[in-house]
Amino acid sequence: ETGVTQTPRxxxxxxxxxxxxxxxxxxxxxxxxxYKQSAKKPLELMFVYNFxxxxxxxxxxSRFSPECPNSSHLFLHLHTLQPEDSALYLCASSQEVRVxxxxxxxxxxxxxxxx
Amino acid sequence: KQExxxxxxxxxxxxxxxxxxxxxxxxxxxxxxxxxxxxxxKGLTSLLLIQSSQREQTSGRLNASLDKSSGRSxxxxxxSQPGDSATYLCAVSYQTGANNLFFxxxxxxTVIP
Numbered sequence: 001e002t003g004v005t006q007t008p009r010x011x012x013x014x015x016x017x018x019x020x021x022x023x024x025x026x027x028x029x030x031x032x033x034x035y036k037q038s039a040k041k042p043l044e045l046m047f048v049y050n051f052x053x054x055x056x057x058x059x060x061x062s063r064f065s066p067e068c069p070n071s072s073h074l075f076l077h078l079h080t081l082q083p084e085d086s087a088l089y090l091c092a093s094s095q096e097v098r099v100x101x102x103x104x105x106x107x108x109x110x111x112x113x114x115x
Numbered sequence: 116k117q118e119x120x121x122x123x124x125x126x127x128x129x130x131x132x133x134x135x136x137x138x139x140x141x142x143x144x145x146x147x148x149x150x151x152x153x154x155x156x157k158g159l160t161s162l163l164l165i166q167s168s169q170r171e172q173t174s175g176r177l178n179a180s181l182d183k184s185s186g187r188s189x190x191x192x193x194x195s196q197p198g199d200s201a202t203y204l205c206a207v208s209y210q211t212g213a214n215n216l217f218f219x220x221x222x223x224x225t226v227i228p
Contacts, residue, residue, distance in 0.1 A: 004158070042119065043159075043204070043218040056215065090158055103149060104216070106158035 003027045006091050006107035013081065014115050021076040021110045023091030030096055032074040033104065034066060037088040049074060050096070078112075086114045117142045119207055121219035128195055129227050136190040136222045138205035143183045150179050150190050151204040153221070159204065163190070195226045 004025045013019050025032065034046040048056035049068040063085075065077040074091055088111050092104040118141045128134050138148070147166045151159040163172045163179040165188070171180040178191040192199055202223045206216040 006158075040220065042220050043206075043216075045215050048215075058215070092159075103161035103164050104159075105161070106151075108156070108158045111156075 004091060004093055004105050004107035006089075006110050008110060009108065010111045010113075012113045012115060013078070015081055015083075017081075018077070018079040020078065021089055021091075021112075023074040023076075023107055025072055025074075025091075025093040025105070025107075027093055027105060029093035029105070030071050031094045032068060032071070033092040033094075034074065034076055035090040035092065037090055037109070039087075043090070047076075081112075081114045083114050086112055088112070117207070117209060117217050119205060119217050119219040121203075121205060121222050123222060124220065125223040125225070127225040127227060130195060130197060132195050132226075133191065133193050134195055134224070136192070136203050136224070138188040138190070138219055140186045140188075140207045140217070142209060143186050144209060145183060146208045148179075148181055148188050149206045149208075149216070150177075150188075151206065153202045153204060155201075162203075192224075195224075197226045197228050200224055200226050 007022045031050045033048050036044045036046055045058050046060045047066045052068045063080050067075040088109045090109045091107045094104045095102040120139045122137055145167050149164045150162045152162055153159050165172045165181045176193040181188050202221040204218055204221040206218045208216050
């Protein structure tokens with residue numbers, strides 16, 4: 001039982017498509033995160049939300065648009081993506097935004113392929 | 116620039132061996148360091164978290180140490196099992212930007228039965 005659920009698990013889309021990734025956490029946490037994991041590169045933090053408010057945008061291109069309607073749900077809206085955006089997108093949650101106090105819990109990710 | 120390095124990139128050991136995974140970081144002003152495990156096609160599972168004031172943490176067959184002054188951490192796995200096969204990632208958070216975890220590229224461990 002993962003506690004953090006991501007859908008879909010796999011997504012193939014063209015560069016002109018619009019799609020959304022969904023993340024839901026059942027842990028009662030207040031902070032949620034989007035990460036990008038590309039082959040042979042370290043995980044990169046994209047966005048951080050704390051109590052539905054965005055607290056960090058790590059210089060992510062505007063073709064990625066996050067949305068956090070409540071503390072349990074996080075979306076990543078995608079449009080006009082590029083081939084280099086193909087990666088595993090991981091969602092995580094933690095009790096509070098200051099990650100040092102609590103470990104982050106990760107979902108299994110969405111494997112995104114851009115044609 | 117804050118960098119986290121994990122060497123080796125891959126490691127194979129026979130079942131039953133004790134092993135050590137290494138992690139080094141360039142900036143010693145860390146808030147904490149975490150070790151994660153990632154199975155193929157899966158997300159990350161937090162294994163151990165060491166606060167900057169601590170020197171080690173233990174969980175079962177796992178022991179993680181932290182030496183801030185030298186910018187190094189080790190993950191010791193005792194009596195390795197095939198089920199330990201996975202990629203192990205270390206990540207560091209810094210006091211100046213505690214929201215941001217800086218990850219290494221991981222060590223892919225294979226335990227041979």
